[in-house]
Amino acid sequence: MARRGRPDRDRPGLTRELVLRFIAENPSRSSKRDIAKAFDVKSEDRLLLKDILADLQAEGVIEGGRKRFNRPGALPDVLVLEIRSRDEDGGLLALPVGWDEAERGERPRLPVRQDRGSVAGIGDRILARIEDDEASGTRFARVIRVLEQRKSFELGVFRAMPGGGGRVEPVERRQLEFMIRPGDDKDARDGDLVEVEAAPRSRAGLPIGRVVTVLGSIKGEKAISTIALHAHGIPHIFPEGVLLEAEEAAAATMADREDWRDLPLVTIDPADAKDHDDAVHARPDEDPANPGGVVVTVAIADVALYVRPGSKLDAEARLRGNSVYFPDRVVPMLPERISNDLCSLRNGVDRPALAVRMVFAANGEKRRHDFHRIMMRSHARLSYEDAQGAIDGVPGRVEPQILEEVLRPLWKAYGLLAAARDRRQPLDLDLPEKKIKLDVTGRVEKVIVPERLDAHRLIEEFMIQANVAAAETLEAKRQALIYRAHDAPSLAKLESLRDFLRTLDISLERSGSVRPSHFNGILRQVKASEHESLVNEVVLRSQSQANYSAENIGHFGLNLLRYAHFTSPIRRYADLIVHRALITALSLGEGGLSRADEESLEVTAEEISRAERRAMAAERETVDRLIAHHLADRIGDSFDGRVAGVTKAGLFVALPAFGADGFVPISSLGAEYFHYDEVGHSLIGERSGRGYRLGDQVEVRLVEAIPLAGSMRFEMLSEPRQLPAFTGSHHKSRMRRPGRPGRPKNVGAKVRRKR
The missing domain is CATH 2.40.50.700 (OB fold (Dihydrolipoamide Acetyltransferase, E2P))
Incomplete structure (x- = not known):
């Protein structure tokens, strides 16, 4: 409604329409002062502007107050958003929470931007500041903090x-x-x-x-792994922009590269491997000063050439952190165009690589090493079984020339390195890895334990040495990097382990002097005894979890002072960062570490450590679901198992033949009270002194299987055995008796079987 005495308030230069347009186009700077400045309002026109704004507010055309004016339905400066999806370039998109569409119209979808210290993902609720992108004229949400993670x-x-x-x-x-x-x-x-x-x-x-x-x-045949992907929020579909960027990548040229195509490097991988990111070679050292020595070369696909800092490929790789391996599929960190094509070291095809040449003495100790950016050509694609078979004298597995000129020098070099490894004494736990084989329908066909060959150990030791060389080079150049860190066991875990070993009359060094060799000595003591499985399990549980860190604390398990992942940039973002660091530190050309990379190494290490734990949990849960699904029609059958966990509530029993475990409730164990012995990792009957202990071989009957949850419930068939007496010390936790919810949890509490 127009005000009297102001017939000229809509005169050219300051009109209702122009004021409205300015507010709509400048939502972040539309205060009364901003408007006056934009229209060069002089003192005589200030009342006119005040009248226009008052009229627009009275008519409900604009809303706001002292700080700024908005059109009705406009977004406030700060609000709560829920991240719902990703755009075609992989960016996050969020919707306002509590938005009344009836009053304010359709909820806006806002691109989300976050600083390196923020780790918001799909499903999270965030507090965000709404900002303008001056270049595109659009609005976006900048994360202030994550309020709630994936509970929506x-x-x-x-x-x-x-x-x-x-x-x-x-x-x-x-x-x-x-x-x-x-x-x-x-x-x-x-x-x-x-x-x-x-x-x-x-x-x-x-x-x-x-x-x-x-x-x-x-x-569907991939439904089980799909559950894990979505339950853990693992990105598994590449955005269109990322795929387009990968498809547009051009093959490498010889720029900034040494020509190593005549060097007979070979790849040795699992028989079913689709990508080949590492190649090896060895030869005698011709230096008279190093008699009996060898020169070992490890070449790794040059992923940094294609995945550059700030690119869509880089953002996606950082988001994923690592590839995830399920029995029914692989969720790669990089698109197939990169991982299975341009960066796969195919036989007879030119491929760019970063190579480290290491010189070892006859005793296996490294004398020196140097890194090179090269163009290579793999001279043979070998499986572990083929390489091992050729060395063992099986005819026809490998071409004679490759056997004599490549494999035999490799095995000689491995012999030297293995001797040095034995002297170094890394932690030597005997924990065989199981592999699930699926049929064409995605169901479990069988579970196998692949044979551990010298070919596996050879590649493993060469890769360890290459990783050490990378860390040493970057430290010498004072170049920041991400380490693979593994801390020594905590004092609390060592004390708990020491108490447990005391029940077996085994001693352990005091906390300040424990080394991997001490654990190895304990493992040798119980080798081939009834306690072998138990002690291996308890020693494993006493160890710290390895992670990625911008600070070097060494690698306790490998007994190494410095260690950085360098050998798998196709499937680990940490390795890609190390490649970039080497390129920068050694001036090897383009694709080095960016300033943003260096400034955020600590945050990056935290993010990829979290991604690794996420992947491990998803892989483990998928195996549990597959096995529960596989055994769901075998209710009532009995199985051989091993006690894999002891808790106040009961026993976890692993089925070695299937690689999964189920639960035996404590209430079903026997017709007497049972004590939970935390130190002894056991449940002990009060009257009989008999019970079950971690590592015990037992027989169980399957009474329930829930495939979707990946859970199984067993009934114990094996009789309890005599165990060391329960002492009631402060290390012994107690159970509350069923049906007595008000009873306090004092030491020595008991559990009776429900009949």
């Missing part, structure tokens, strides 16, 4: 109901079941794996939810 969505299986809608069965016991109203199912079909968003909780009945994403049928 639940994963489950949709079960359709007559008349529309349905319910969603949870994939984990701790999750809720949801009712889905008709129209909120997003066209999900019965048996589809879906993500559900919870609605405000009602007072009665099942919680109400809304299907957000349909992930495909639970009967």
Whole structure:
């Protein structure tokens, strides 16, 4: 409504339309002062501007106050957002929380930008500041902090109901079941794996939810790993912009490279490997000053040439952190164009690489090393089995020339390095790795323990030496890097281990002087005894978890002072950072460490350590689900197992034949009270003194299998055995008796079997 006495308030230069346009186009700087400055409002026009703004507010055309004006429905400076999806370039997109679409219109989708110290991901709720992108004229949300991580969505299986809608069965016991109203199912079909968003909780009945994403049928051959991917928020679909950038990558040239194509480097990998990122070569050292010595070369695919700092490929690789390996698929860190093509060291094809040439003395000690940026050509693609078979005299596994000129020098070099390794005495735990074989339908066909060959050990030792060389070179150049760090066991864990070993009449050095060799001595004492499995398990649990760090604390398990991952940049972001650091430190050309890389090494180390733990959890849960699914139709069958965990609530029993475990509740163990002995890792019957201990070989019966949750429940068939007496010391935790919820948890509490 116009004000009297102001007939000229809409005169050219200061009109309602121009003021409105300015507010709409400059939402972050639209205070009264900003508007006056933009229109060069003089003192005589200030009342006119005040009247225009007052009229627009009275009419509801604008809202706001002292700091700035907005059009109705405009975003505030700071608000809570939920990250829902990614754009075609892999960027995060978020929606405002609590947005009333009836009053304010459709919820805006805002690109999310975060500093290196922020680690927001899909499903997270964030507090963000709304800012303008001057270049594009768009708005984006800059993360201030993460408020809540991945609690918005639940994963489950949709079960359709007559008349529309349905319910969603949870994939984990701790999750809720949801009712889905008709129209909120997003066209999900019965048996589809879906993500559900919870609605405000009602007072009665099942919680109400809304299907957000349909992930495909639970009967699909990759459904089990899909559950793990979504449960842990692991990115597994490359954005279009990332794929386009990979496809546009050109083959390497000889620029800034040495020509090593005549050197007979070979790749030695698993028989089913699709990419080959490392190659090896060895020869006698011709230097008279090093009699009996060898020269070992390790060449690694030059991923840094293609994945540059600030690129979409780099952002995606950093987000993923590492490749993830499931029995039914691999979720790679980089697109196949990079990992399986340009950076795969294919036989007879020119490929760029970073190579380290290491000279070892006859006793296996390294004398020197140097790094080179090269163009190489693999002279043979070998599997571990082929290489080992050729060395063992199996005819026809490898061409005679490769055997004599390449493999035999490699094995000679390995013999020298193995002797030095034995003197170094890294931690030598005997923990065989199992591999699940699937049939064409994605079901478990068998579980195998691959034979551990010298060919495996050879490649492993060469890679360790290359990793050490990388760390040494970068330290010598005072170049910042990311280390693979493994701390010594904590004092608390050592004391607990010492107490346990005392029950077996085995001593352990005092905390300040413990070395891997001390653990190896203990493992040798129990070799081939009834306690071998138990002691290996307990020693493993006493160790710290390895991680990535910008600070060097050494690698306790390998007994090395400095160690940096260099040998797998295709599947680990840490290795890519080390490659870039070497390129920068040694002036090897383009693709080195950027300033942003260097400034954020500590944050990067934390992020990729978290990604590694995430991948390990997802891989472990997928195996559990596959085995539970495999055994679901064998309820009532008995199995040979081993006690893999002892808790106050019962026993975890691993099935060695299948590589998974299940649970035996303490209430089902026997008709007497059982004590939980924390130090002895055992459950002991009070009257009989008999019980079960970590590592015991037992027989169990399967009574329940829940495939979606990956859980199995067993009944113990083996009789308990005599164990050291329970002393009731402060190390012995106690159990509360079932049915007595108010009873305090004092030392010596008991558990009775439920009949």
